[in-house]
Amino acid sequence: MxxxxxxxxxxxxxxxxxxxxxxxxxxxxxxxxxxxxxxxxxxxxxxxxxxxxxxxxxxIVVERLWFLLYGDNLHCTLYNPLEERKYTMNIPELDGMTCIASLEGWLLVYGENSLFFFCPFSRAKINLPQFPHNPQQYGHVAVFTSAPTSPDCTVGIICHIDESTMELNLLRRGDNKWDTQGHALDVKIGNIIGATFNKGMFYFLDSVDLVLGFVIGDKKWHSYVIVKLTPLTQSVDKLPFGIQRNHFQINKLKEKLGLDEGDAVYTCGTIVQSNHQFNQCIHNEELKAKGEMKMRRKGVYLQPRFFQIPPNQSWSL
Structure with a gap:
């Protein structure tokens, strides 16, 4: 000047x-x-x-989710659907890692020996206690109740132990040890591809039409079957959230991100919160490459939020 x-x-x-x-x-x-x-x-x-x-x-209206594409290097692609623009970011914290949950701008991220919350825009990071085993080995799906800075935040990570048993690991804010809850299945559950939380209960959705519910307070399990709405099913209890399947394909994100036919993509879904209607649970998706696979990429939906936390912020209260 x-x-x-x-x-x-x-x-x-x-x-x-x-x-x-x-x-x-x-x-x-x-x-x-x-x-x-x-x-x-x-x-x-x-x-x-x-x-x-x-x-x-x-x-910003939370329904307009952004999408972060990452892989096995530092270079990530961020897509803003509101402006239909792509940005390139270097995020070393995601190198070799996998996002297993996303909520309100926070990602839950795991690697071989680490599990942490991460905000990619501010680079805020909160480490979690050692997980009982390697999430990558078992194909885990996760959900958390609120922002990790909230004193009431609870994390739930579920996986198949075998065809007849599920395992849910819980961690409440301030705890230094995971609480493991096993569940013997009375019905055959497919791969878990979606998870959400509503009024004290975790909901885990499989690849067909089954839902497992877990009440955090009394630690009880419930099973549900999703049915089509017809005159005969009008009296059936409705789930307190909506479901969005094939979100990546429907919105043609592979094309918008400039990916090739030979690129395989695994996406981590999220929960779109709304004050006017049911929250929407966006499923995880696995898109296989057409023909010979050139590259395997990972992606995650997230709200464009920016959080700063003190340098000494930890999971402990």
Whole structure:
């Protein structure tokens, strides 16, 4: 910036980084997510000014999910459906990792020896206690009740032990050990491809039309069958959420992301929360490559949220 004095001489230039902190903070609160990330990259002072910012990205309609494509390297592709734009991001925390749950901008991520919550936009990270076994080995599906910074957050991770037994591992905020709950199946359950939470109960949906419910309070299991709505089924109890299958294919995300026919993709779903109707549970999907597979990619749906947490933030209360 440069201005002229009354005698015609130019005053010394003042860099943008010298803007008052209060003014910077006001600017931050008017920015959308991508602009906020650019703002934070200008200099140390601007980054500090954005520490308490959540920005306007937190009030974007949550139904417009963003999609993050990642793989076995640092380079990730972020797709914004509102603007139909792609962005490239380097996220080393996701290198060799897998997302198994997504809610309100937070991802639950696992690797061979680690399990943690992660916000890809702010790089906030909260490590969880050691999991009983390697989630990658058993094909786990996860769900959590609320943001990991909430004192009432509970995590549930489910998997097949064998054809007749399910295992659910629970972890409440502040706990340092997982609570394992086994369940002998009275019906044959397919692969779990979706999970959600509503009023004290976890719901786990299989690849057909079966749902397993688990009440966190009394630790009781319930089984449900999804049926088509007909005059004969009008009196049947309805699930307290909607279900979205084949979301990736229906929205042609493979084409929009610029993927090849030979690329295989595994997606992690999420829960779309709404104040006006039932929450929507978006299923996980596995899209096989057509012909010879060129590359295996992973993807996750997420809300465009930005969270800052203290450096010493932990799972313990």
């Amino acid at each position: 440069q201005a002229s004095t009354s005698d015609g001489n130019e005053s010394p230039k003042r860099p943008w980084s010298d803007l008052p902190y209060d003014l910077l903070a006001q600017i931050v609160n008017l920015l959308l997510l991508v602009d906020l990330l650019c703002f934070r990259g200008v200099c140390k002072d601007w980054r500090c000014a954005s520490f308490k910012a959540s920005a306007k990205c937190t009030i």
